[in-house]
Amino acid sequence: VKVTIDTEYCVGHGRCYDVAPALFAGDEDGMGIVNGDGSVAADHFYAASAAVRLCPERAVRLSR
């Protein structure tokens, strides 16, 4: 399972790196970036789904 950020929609709310700092980080403008290739280890799955659920722009996605 991998997380992605649709950069066309991200406006930098920062919810993803706030709730799932193992998976996401913020750039110098506060826009979300995916750490590494976005692979989600089993113990980060809950945080990944919280990031998806919390993004006000619906820009964070979880896919196989």
Next chain:
Amino acid sequence: MGAMAGDTAETQAGVLCFDELPMAGDRTAAYSIIRDAGPITKDDHGAFVIISREAAEYVLKNPGLFSSKRAFDGVGSPVPMLPIAYDPPEHTRYRRVLQPFFSPRSVGPRLAALRELAGKLIDGFADRGECDVMPDFAVPFPAEVFLTLFGLPLDDRDRLVRWKDAVLDAATFRGAEAPSQEAASAGAELYAYLVGHIAQRRSEGGGDDLLGQLLADTSDERLTDHEMLGLSFQFVLAGLDTVTSALSTSFAALATQPGLRRQIAADLSVIPDAVEEMLRIDGPVHVLPRVATDDTEVAGQAIPAGSVVNVAVGAANRDPAEHRDPDTIDFRRQERHLALGGGPHRCLGSHLARMEMRVAFEEWHRRIPEYELKPGSRPEVRWPTGMIGYDSLPLVFAPRRSAR
């Protein structure tokens, strides 16, 4: 509906009268009246009101169709507020200049200073057993943070707060509407102060605050004085009111709902989720105005070009299609909300605002875990207004034992 207040707030013509809503004392009743008129309706000033979350997101994410350019005319700023009253691509350029100052990387290092300031203010009354949260804490804490960061004299705090209150009291958030006489004259006073302050800062030079850095910018993207004034006007309103108001509604909820208060006092790590949930259910900004640039349609409703389109984010945050039991505060919810806006105009200061709120509740509950409304007081929020919040919130608590 059925509530008596609803009979006056929604007339026989199916038009929503915002001024008549029972917001002051019962936001749940007021928001349910709005919600029952959804997903879209009209208000008694002829504006469209966007109520469902789906429609709200659509409007906020489409600045080409729903412009901000004339949407804030009723606020009374002599120059367009920047960046809120601009559309892309100009807006995009301004945000590019400003965002680095407000990213978590920039505001994060202020954490220790914020913590110290909040603690110092709370220590000022923790031994007293009572306080008025607004003048004692929720006004001075965000004000000092903002004035320091932006570059305005702390000595001018009280008069800047007075001008901010005068502007917001008189402002209409109906979009594309000339400001009232009162709004225009309050706006002119604040504007005159800012003209003087910016001229002085420009001649002095220096300063590592936001104003100093923007004034020192010599790049192609540097802001003109006209732009600096529009920016300063908006920042004074935003910096001196939003966190103050958000703290006020949050403290009111915690003071009256012991179960919520004790969840926080028992485990301070709940605070980030608690802040989000309190912003969702009772955020200060309940409506975001836009103006339609073309004939269009939202949720099956035709909207002619030039119409004012008010996005009722406060109601959208309680949309039952998105939130189970939307009127219940549940810190474990972890659901998206629009309390800090959405789309390109997302609150520029959101990272700082969240940090201030978290620090405020952490430092407060470390010192004052148990508190309630002062017996006999029945505080109500300002209404009608564009910015929901309490002006006074008297609390009582066990005085802290002095040995510390």
